[in-house]
Amino acid sequence: MQANAVGLSFAVTPGEAAYVPLMHxxxxxxxxxxxxxxxxxxxxILNAKQAKIIGHNLKYDRxxxxxxxxxxxxxxxxxMLESYVCNSVASRHxxxxxxxxxLNHTNIHFEDxxxxxxxxxxxxxxxxxxxxxxxxxxxxxxxxxxxxxxxELAQKQNSKQKDLYLNIEVPMLKVLSNIERNGVLxxxxxxxxxxxxxxxxxxxxxxxxxxLAEQEFNLSSPKQIQEILFVKQGLPVVRKTPKGxxxxxxxxLQELAVNYPLPKLLLEHRMLSKLKSTYTDKLxxxxxxxxxxxxxxxxxxxxxxxxxxxxxxxxxxxPIRTEEGRxxxxxxxxxxxxxxxxxxxxQIELRIMAHLSQDERLCEAFAQGExxxxxxxxxxxxxxxxxxxxxxxRAAKAINFxxxxxxxxxGLARQLGTTRTEAQQYVRLYFERYPGVKKYMDNIREQAxxxxxIETLFGRRLYLPEINDKNVQRRQxxxxxxxxxxxxxxAADIIKRAMIQIDGWLQQIQADCKMIMQVHDxxxxxxxxxxxxxxxxxxxxxxxxxxxxxxxxxxxxxIGSNWDEVQ
DNA sequence: CATGTCACG
DNA sequence: ACGTACGTGACATGA
Numbered sequence: 001m002q003a004n005a006v007g008l009s010f011a012v013t014p015g016e017a018a019y020v021p022l023m024h025x026x027x028x029x030x031x032x033x034x035x036x037x038x039x040x041x042x043x044x045i046l047n048a049k050q051a052k053i054i055g056h057n058l059k060y061d062r063x064x065x066x067x068x069x070x071x072x073x074x075x076x077x078x079x080m081l082e083s084y085v086c087n088s089v090a091s092r093h094x095x096x097x098x099x100x101x102x103l104n105h106t107n108i109h110f111e112d113x114x115x116x117x118x119x120x121x122x123x124x125x126x127x128x129x130x131x132x133x134x135x136x137x138x139x140x141x142x143x144x145x146x147x148x149x150x151x152e153l154a155q156k157q158n159s160k161q162k163d164l165y166l167n168i169e170v171p172m173l174k175v176l177s178n179i180e181r182n183g184v185l186x187x188x189x190x191x192x193x194x195x196x197x198x199x200x201x202x203x204x205x206x207x208x209x210x211x212l213a214e215q216e217f218n219l220s221s222p223k224q225i226q227e228i229l230f231v232k233q234g235l236p237v238v239r240k241t242p243k244g245x246x247x248x249x250x251x252x253l254q255e256l257a258v259n260y261p262l263p264k265l266l267l268e269h270r271m272l273s274k275l276k277s278t279y280t281d282k283l284x285x286x287x288x289x290x291x292x293x294x295x296x297x298x299x300x301x302x303x304x305x306x307x308x309x310x311x312x313x314x315x316x317x318x319p320i321r322t323e324e325g326r327x328x329x330x331x332x333x334x335x336x337x338x339x340x341x342x343x344x345x346x347q348i349e350l351r352i353m354a355h356l357s358q359d360e361r362l363c364e365a366f367a368q369g370e371x372x373x374x375x376x377x378x379x380x381x382x383x384x385x386x387x388x389x390x391x392x393x394r395a396a397k398a399i400n401f402x403x404x405x406x407x408x409x410x411g412l413a414r415q416l417g418t419t420r421t422e423a424q425q426y427v428r429l430y431f432e433r434y435p436g437v438k439k440y441m442d443n444i445r446e447q448a449x450x451x452x453x454i455e456t457l458f459g460r461r462l463y464l465p466e467i468n469d470k471n472v473q474r475r476q477x478x479x480x481x482x483x484x485x486x487x488x489x490x491a492a493d494i495i496k497r498a499m500i501q502i503d504g505w506l507q508q509i510q511a512d513c514k515m516i517m518q519v520h521d522x523x524x525x526x527x528x529x530x531x532x533x534x535x536x537x538x539x540x541x542x543x544x545x546x547x548x549x550x551x552x553x554x555x556x557x558x559i560g561s562n563w564d565e566v567q
Numbered sequence: 568c569a570t571g572t573c574a575c576g
Numbered sequence: 577a578c579g580t581a582c583g584t585g586a587c588a589t590g591a
Contacts, residue, residue: 220588222571241571249572274573277587305583307576314585317575325574349576405581415581473579484582488576520576520583 001181001288001295003064005035006123007131008042009139014147017136024131025124039070052076054146056095056138059177059300066181078173079142082149084301085165089463093301099141102148107141108134160459168458168496169300175503175515176298176308182514183293184315185526187331187562188284194327195280202272209265219269222248228262235260271324279319279328286313298518305485306460306492307520316519320567332563334526339559341532342566343539344522346554347372348494349404349487352457355549356486359436366551373397379433380426399430403437404487406480441483448482456489457547458497491521494553498546499523502539511535524563532559 006024011017022035045051046065051074055061062072083093090101099105113126113134123131153162210216213232217224222245229235230246237246238255250270253263286294299309310316318332319325334340350372354362365375370385377388377396388396395416402412413423431438448454453463462485466478499518506513512528513535523543527535536557543555558566 218589221590223589243570245571247571270573274587278574278585282586299584303583307583309584311585314575317573317585319574321575402581405583407581408579410579411581476580480581481583488583491576522576 001063001067001183001291004067005039005064007135008038009135011136011139011143014144015140017140019132019135019139021128021131023124024126024128026127030128036068039065039068043070046074047071048074050074054079054142056080056142056145059173059180062174062177063181066177075170075173077146077150078170079145079149080301081165081169081173082146082153085161085169085460086149086152087463088301088304088306088460089465095138095141095145098145103141103144105141108137110134160455161461164459164493168493168500171500172300172496175499176300178503179515179518180295180298182516182526183288183291183295184516184524185292185333185335186283186287186294187333188287190331191280191284191328194331195276198272198276198280202269202276205265205269205272209262209269212262212265219266220273225266229256233260233262235263271322275319275325275328280331283313283328283331296517303492304462305489306456306496307488308492308518310518315517318563326564326567329564329567330562334561337529339527339529339532340561340563340566341525341527341535341539341557341559342522342563343525343536343543343555343557345491345495345543346556348491348521348553350400351549351551351553352487352490352494353404353437353440354551356457356490357434357436357440358550359434359440361434362437363551369552369554373400376400376430380429395426399426402427403430403441404484406441406483408476444482444486445479448478454482454486456486456493458490458493460489460493462489490547494547495521495523495543498543501542501546505538505542524566 005022007019007021009017009019020038021032022038024030024032046053047070053072053074054077055075056078057080058072058075058078062075065072079095079098080093083090083098096107096109099107111120113130114121114123126134153165206219209219213228215228217228219225225248226246229248230237235256238252239247239249241247248266250267253267256263257267283294288295294313294315296310296315297312299311302309308316319328332340350362351366354366361379365372373393373396374385374388376399377383377392378385380396380399381388381392383392398412398415402415405411407427409420409424409427412427413420416423444454448464448467452465452467453461455461462481464478464482466474467482469475469478495518499515502523503515505511506515511534512531514526515523516526517524523539525535525539536559540555540557544553547553560566
């Protein structure tokens with residue numbers, strides 16, 4: 001949203017590339033072609049639907065060009081997405097890493113030409129003679145990488161991956177670019193008020209904590225908290241961190257708070273300072289001065305399961321679970337004359353589990369539109385639906401979540417606050433009542449072992465090299481991933497398909513509606529008030545139709561004037 | 568830069 | 577004996 005083009009580089013034949021400098025600006029810089037004239041002349045090519053432009057992370061190039069009012073619709077291939085589809089478990093998909101890995105070639109690094117840290121210069125200050133090698137190399141390498149990836153994707157046995165790449169990931173690039181550029185309106189005055197309230201409360205808590213500790217200390221320092229709690233006050237050590245220090249994590253403090261007063265204050269202070277520093281103080285600083293809105297970045301090649309991630313700011317972890325936190329959402333607003341509309345998939349991962357496992361009882365429960373946790377409770381506790389106690393439903397809900405995560409009896413027991421034996425009992429009962437699920441879990445583990453990977457419904461492949469590891473921990477971790485990834489990943493595929501359809505519809509009818517956020521199973525829109533009914537209908541229909549499962553996909557829609565009201 | 572912690576689905 | 581539910585990103589501290 002902020003960057004300007006300094007130059008353009010192209011390659012049409014491997015081993016040859018050109019750099020067109022436009023805006024290099026340093027003492028003695030040579031005269032260059034006028035940027036806007038060059039871009040205007042290039043636009044028919046960049047924007048031609050039949051053009052076959054290949055790039056690396058073209059979402060970024062598209063956005064920079066849009067800053068100059070140039071559209072980049074000739075996108076055909078993106079090597080970052082090719083690498084991601086070929087192996088999403090690989091930790092990085094940046095150009096330098098891919099060149100090392102696939103071309104055995106070390107690129108000129110950006111830091112080599114621009115320096116690093118506080119002394120780093122911007123690319124327009126880089127001398128032409130230096131810039132040309134750096135920029136032209138990029139174009140050449142992208143072309144070479146594409147040839148390698150395309151050979152891999154076009155292999156016949158990988159056709160599902162090719163479809164995933166061409167029909168989901170490449171089209172998504174433009175959808176995400178649109179969402180990012182749309183941005184979201186945030187009420188900075190409200191956040192300022194909240195910041196003030198949070199710091200006032202935090203100060204009171206701080207004062208009380210000093211009295212209880214009989215000294216001043218930094219409540220944000222785990223090290224100092226350890227000293228006070230476990231050395232000075234001699235409280236029992238509940239758990240240790242991976243590095244062997246006594247843990248002061250939330251669940252530990254919760255437990256200690258039953259018998260001692262200080263942990264409760266620490267918990268409250270933690271909550272208040274988290275909300276203030278990460279949200280109410282930070283978000284207002286990220287409002288773009290040109291658009292008066294916040295523009296996140298979505299990352300399409302980060303999460304191994306196929307999910308998106310969001311950063312700068314992360315709009316996928318805005319608080320909702322506590323009363324205090326939720327208030328942050330009141331600052332995400334629709335402008336006058338517009339409404340906020342949120343559409344979320346109901347229980348999508350469990351529905352996918354029903355589909356993948358084809359378990360009869362589970363499919364039937366969804367077909368009947370039952371409350372799935374209640375239905376599970378009725379089965380596990382062998383009672384009528386109407387007689388399910390709230391405690392039983394809570395346990396069933398924990399079991400259902402546990403299943404999605406590839407649970408152990410230990411994990412379930414801890415979640416439920418019960419014994420491991422009892423948790424094991426629940427798991428056994430569950431699998432007796434849902435034998436299809438049991439069979440599916442065993443099959444997917446076995447499939448992961450024999451193939452070394454698992455796949456989502458739409459062919460996204462996750463390699464699990466540690467599935468046969470000698471190390472029990474690593475192997476079990478890979479097994480849990482094998483269980484979880486097909487469900488989380490299929491859900492990611494489905495919402496991406498819906499987003500592509502919805503974006504296409506919005507462009508086509510020129511609706512007064514913007515898609516503004518995605519939070520894994522939820523889409524958020526800003527809709528002109530008169531269009532709310534139409535958008536509700538059209539969005540729901542496209543989300544529901546995004547996959548044809550053995551069970552219905554259900555979408556809940558809510559409308560309000562801010563993000564808190566639509567949950 | 569590592570660590571611990573905590574926000575979300 | 578050990579660690580223990582999946583996937584993320586951001587912040588403060590402290591070396």
